[in-house]
Amino acid sequence: MEQLKTNISQTLSNHKTMLLRTFIFACFFSLSLSSLAQNRPRKVVYVIADGIPADVIERLELPNFKKIISAGSYSRMHVGGDKASYNETPTISAVGYNSLLTGTWVNKHNVPDNDIKAPNYNYQHIFRLFKNQYPDKKTAIFSSWTDNRTKLLGDGLPETGNFKPDFVADGFELDTVRFKHDKKADYMHFIDEEVVKRAANTIHDQAPDLSWVYLEYTDDMGHRYGDSPEFYKAVEMLDKQMGQIWDAINYRQQRFKEDWLIVITTDHGRDEKTGRGHGGQSDRQRSTWMVSNYKNLNTHAQYFDLSIVDIMPSIADYLNIKLPKSVEQEIDGTSFIGPVSxxxxxxxxxxxxxxxxxxxxxxxxxxxxxxxxxxxxxxxxxxxxxxxxxxxxxxxxxxxxxxxxxxxxxxxxxxxxxxxxxxxxxxx
Structure with missing residues (x-):
């Protein structure tokens, strides 16, 4: 009997030792995986698809948008600043682009229209802040409108610290031979197709660390036809284009163990009556949205009204950009990533x-x-x-x-x- 007790005691002791070793190994393995995940390179691409109010995104069948949303999230947003306040901002294209770039409203960045006459580069854009901290990392712009690079990003200007993107695909609207301007403005769709192809290929092969993709055709169809089958078809074409970029991102994530954030949004909505106009402060003109593969939106994003200026500080958080205190004090947006007080x-x-x-x-x-x-x-x-x-x-x-x-x-x-x-x- 005593020998039996001794054997049982020894067996229990061995079992406990094995469990302890298993637990320690599991903890070590978990920490190793966590460390590896933290060391994975982080990349960001954001897309501005021009002039699509939130209700249009929500009413159409957009399979590629749904794929991204299933991996992440969808949120309504707004543009236009605070109504009837010092920062009320026109719901106009370039104004919205610069609000996203700088995380500020028009009273600061000073782009009140599409002329872009005198941007206030003291309110630094996200690309410049990124390059200042990570000079060896790569930036890219893929756009149907050259002014996005030359005026808003201030390519090569002393006022922007001579910032220059590493990858550029724009200016196609100036090529009237390859993209012959037709009365229906279908040439803009073909330009957008070229922009998306360049963006997807560059992401697939070169993986810039921070990229901006701008697409115009949806806004052109909105101005021309208002709320109409033509406009909705343009949005459905956009969905197919986003599928190309999403496929390139998935390739990078799976093949090269990179973590990517994609944010797709718009710069303004459209008027309630016809869907042709924008620029004012009606609810639908202010109504925008965000599709992203980021899932864990913080409490600010869950319980408060997101705006276009929230995207810039969110990108900064994702890419671990340490904003100078003087810049942080001026940013009008709040990150939807990470803790918020x-x-x-x-x-x-x-x-x-x-x-x-x-x-x-x-x-x-x-x-x-x-x-x-x-x-x-x-x-x-x-x-x-x-x-x-x-x-x-x-x-x-x-x-x-x-x-x-x-x-x-x-x-x-x-x-x-x-x-x-x-x-x-x-x-x-």
């Missing part, structure tokens, strides 16, 4: 005080309230911010005494552990 900042001037409120998305940590009475950043200078106070995030309000800071104008920055929000206040 606060949202929905409001500020109301009341008798030499500023009544400041926000929504706490995390219940721990502090917020710092900063105030400047200058706007030197706009002209390339540095603003002098004063720390007014520091309170718990979950307090969700702060009453700032402005008696020591008399000014007709204020810049407010609320800095939380995971993100920063800002407002401009004009005292009338």
């Amino acid at each position: 606060i949202s929905a900042l409001k500020a109301n001037y009341v008798q030499n005080h500023l009544d400041i409120t926000w929504k706490a998305l995390e219940k721990k940590g502090k917020v710092k309230i900063w105030l400047a009475t200058t706007n030197a950043f706009k002209t390339g200078g540095k603003d002098d911010y004063h720390l007014l106070g520091e309170v718990d995030v979950n307090q969700q309000h702060y009453l700032a005494d402005l008696n020591n800071y008399p000014s007709p104008y204020y810049k407010l920055v609320v800095e939380a552990p995971d993100n920063t929000l800002n407002k401009w206040i004009s005292v009338k």
Whole structure:
């Protein structure tokens, strides 16, 4: 009997040792996989498909969009800034492109129309910020409109730090021999096809780290036909084009162990009555959307209204771009990737005080309230911010005494552990 007890005890001891070894191995293996996943190269491509309101995307059968959404997410967005405020922004094409590029509204980036006469390059675009931190990594633009590169990105300009994209495919609208301009504007579809082919091939073979694809045909059909079979057909053609880019991304992810973020969006909606116009502040003209393979949208994206300026800081987070503090203080968007502390900042001037409120998305940590009475950043200078106070995030309000800071104008920055929000206040 004693020998039996000894054998059982030894067997249990051996079993425990085996379980412990198995557990340690599993932990080590899991950590190794995690480490490998963290070391996988990260790449981003974003697509602007011009002039498609959210309701059109939602009513059509778009199989390739659905593939991407099934891997990630779909969200409604808006353009146009805040209605009837200092940052109200025209719902016009180039205006939307630059809001995405810089993460700011028109009061900052200064592109109010498609003429693009005087962009304020002090509000740096995502490509420039990326190259400044990672000079050896590659950028690309594939576009049917040369101004996107020459004016918005400021290709080779001293004002943009002589930024130059590494891969370029644009200017096809100038080739009237290969793309003969016809009355129905079908040539723009063929240009978009060329743009997509170049983009897909470059992603497949060269894998730029940050790419912009711009496609115009949908907007042309919207202007020409409004809400119509012609317009819907153009959107369905777009879906097929996105299939080409999605296939190239999947090839890279599977063959080269890269992690890719794709964001597909639009620059404005269309008018409610005909679907031909845009530029105003009606709900449908402001109504946009985002299709992405990113699945785990944060609490800001889940519970608050996303906008086009949220895309730039999200790309920055995904690519681990460390934004300079002066840039971070000016960005109007909030990342939909990773933790976020606060949202929905409001500020109301009341008798030499500023009544400041926000929504706490995390219940721990502090917020710092900063105030400047200058706007030197706009002209390339540095603003002098004063720390007014520091309170718990979950307090969700702060009453700032402005008696020591008399000014007709204020810049407010609320800095939380995971993100920063800002407002401009004009005292009338």
